[in-house]
Amino acid sequence: MILSGLIVFLILLLIALVYRRLATRFDIVDKPNHRSSHSHVTVRGGGILFPAAVVMWWFVFDFSNTWMVLGIVLISAVSLLDDIYTISSKIRFGIQFLALSMAFHDLGVFQAIDWFYLPIFYFIALGIINAINFMDGINGITGLYGLIFLGSLWAVNHYTGLFELNLIRYEILAICVFLLFNLRKKAIMFAGDIGSISLAYLMIYFLTEWYLVAGSWTIILFLAIYGMDAFLTIAQRLRNGENVLKPHRSHLYQVLVNQYKKDHVIIALIYALLQLAVNFTFFIFPKSIPNPYMASILLIGIGVFYLVFKSLLLRKHEFKK
Numbered sequence: 001m002i003l004s005g006l007i008v009f010l011i012l013l014l015i016a017l018v019y020r021r022l023a024t025r026f027d028i029v030d031k032p033n034h035r036s037s038h039s040h041v042t043v044r045g046g047g048i049l050f051p052a053a054v055v056m057w058w059f060v061f062d063f064s065n066t067w068m069v070l071g072i073v074l075i076s077a078v079s080l081l082d083d084i085y086t087i088s089s090k091i092r093f094g095i096q097f098l099a100l101s102m103a104f105h106d107l108g109v110f111q112a113i114d115w116f117y118l119p120i121f122y123f124i125a126l127g128i129i130n131a132i133n134f135m136d137g138i139n140g141i142t143g144l145y146g147l148i149f150l151g152s153l154w155a156v157n158h159y160t161g162l163f164e165l166n167l168i169r170y171e172i173l174a175i176c177v178f179l180l181f182n183l184r185k186k187a188i189m190f191a192g193d194i195g196s197i198s199l200a201y202l203m204i205y206f207l208t209e210w211y212l213v214a215g216s217w218t219i220i221l222f223l224a225i226y227g228m229d230a231f232l233t234i235a236q237r238l239r240n241g242e243n244v245l246k247p248h249r250s251h252l253y254q255v256l257v258n259q260y261k262k263d264h265v266i267i268a269l270i271y272a273l274l275q276l277a278v279n280f281t282f283f284i285f286p287k288s289i290p291n292p293y294m295a296s297i298l299l300i301g302i303g304v305f306y307l308v309f310k311s312l313l314l315r316k317h318e319f320k321k
């Protein structure tokens with residue numbers, strides 16, 4: 001297993017190096033603007049490693065879960081085009097809906113739940129995809145958060161036996177390769193839409209698979225820390241009359257990095273470690289899932305702390321001006 005893992009790692013590293021050269025040649029780069037948290041031109045789309053790892057797993061392990069793999073290839077292809085050009089939001093949402101339908105078909109969602117619950121599934125899934133799409137705002141946060149998510153799933157699998165461990169292993173290796181280029185003061189590559197959206201797609205796939213067995217919404221706590229940041233930031237932007245589909249620098253981690261000049265890597269690590277603490281305390285250590293009452297208290301507590309802390313930071317920053 002160690003040897004096969006090393007081979008996969010080296011293949012993914014080669015893909016990353018080749019993509020970086022091609023992206024530089026064809027100008028697939030992020031150029032700093034007033035919304036950026038970086039100050040130099042950086043290759044965009046390094047998250048191509050995430051769907052590449054899924055396709056490698058598919059080839060090696062007897063072409064299983066083909067509908068899910070086709071879905072991630074489809075959503076990743078459109079996301080890569082969106083990294084290079086500007087794709088209509090209607091087209092992007094349409095492709096995301098189709099790719100999610102492929103994942104749901106692969107999992108048997110349409111047979112397992114009543115049809116009137118499907119709009120809720122699609123609404124939550126599309127929300128997660130587009131929330132995580134805005135995550136790639138500071139160095140390391142997408143990769144570290146994905147690493148915590150998948151590593152925690154691996155631990156949960158020891159008492160559930162539910163997930164395909166080889167798929168998780170391949171994806172963890174892809175994230176580790178990506179972090180070599182991204183988890184640094186001056187990133188060499190960003191994940192881009194292809195990285196954040198394909199990773200979100202996998203998160204939705206695993207969470208849906210888990211929900212169909214566990215039957216509890218509390219598994220969403222696996223995304224609690226960033227999820228609360230995304231949800232409350234969207235609510236605040238809606239209250240301020242902003243277009244929530246446009247890039248911004250309103251997340252708490254962006255405030256800490258841009259207004260308070262905190263190190264990207266440190267903030268990304270804090271987010272990842274806080275999520276790891278939630279996963280360990282409520283899932284891994286007790287070898288179970290939290291009940292709705294406990295999960296609700298935790299989410300309310302996170303939300304209140306978030307609002308108070310962010311409000312104090314913004315007021316302090318305004319006072320300094």
